Amino acid sequence: MSTTPTLQELEKQAAATAALRWVRDGMLVGLGTGSTAAPFIRALGEAMRTGQLRVQATATSEASAALAREVGIPLVPPQRGMRFDLTVDGADELDPQLRLIKGGGGALLREKVLATASNYLLIVADSSKAVSQLGKFPLPLEVVPFALPWVMDAVAKLGANPVVRVSKTDTTQHVLSDQGNLLVDCHFNQISDPQQLATQLKTIPGLVEHGLFLGLANAALVACGEQVQVLQAGATPVPVASFTDFPG
Ligand SMILES: O=C[C@H](O)[C@H](O)[C@H](O)COP(=O)(O)O
Known part of the structure; x- marks a missing residue:
């Protein structure tokens, strides 16, 4: 039985789908964890199935690794010298300077490891995640x-x-x-x-790790209804359709 998606679910889907624009053929991609990263993983799997993209990936949790396997994304284990071209992940809160709270899904340690080993960290989020000051979310x-x-x-x-x-x-x-x-x-x-x-x-x-991600995110895709905006620290948000400053 299918249920009508909530506005928040639609926003997560919109942000996750928009993130595909950042992915290029041959990239090594870090896969985030949570209910916004999951539709990105599914969309990436679909793009691979239809031959639009070929990438390899590493996941930030056992759950995301299982989903990646299910949708046919080849996974590579951590190794020396490994750098990710792009990591796409969710956030529990993000402020105008793109400082984040993460870890609501318990994956903060592996997420921070991959974020730090990434050339570009792209955050995908629904509108409820954008805040003026961090801390409401525990x-x-x-x-x-x-x-x-x-x-x-x-x-x-x-x-x-x-x-x-x-x-x-x-x-x-x-x-x-x-x-x-x-x-x-x-x-x-x-x-x-x-x-x-x-x-x-x-x-x-x-205390092995904390969920404050400071100076790690390069950009965030925040969906408000069907509109997805690109946020960068200290910059005016722009609609995703007019964004051109992709990595690499
Ligand atoms: O540990 C989990 C992660 O940090 C998630 O990316 C974060 O909790 C956001 O998850 P969601 O997209 O489900 O709101």
């Missing part, structure tokens, strides 16, 4: 289980209310990342200085 952390109590104490001292992520269907079960680590969602409400917070979080032992 900041995800990936934490080694042994270190949990001390990490919780340390982030509370930074002004957060930290909550260990549990399964939506069984709240007695902790959600684990693909690496087998815990996820902690830090409720700050607002993050006035993301760079300072990122620096402080990096000093906490056992």
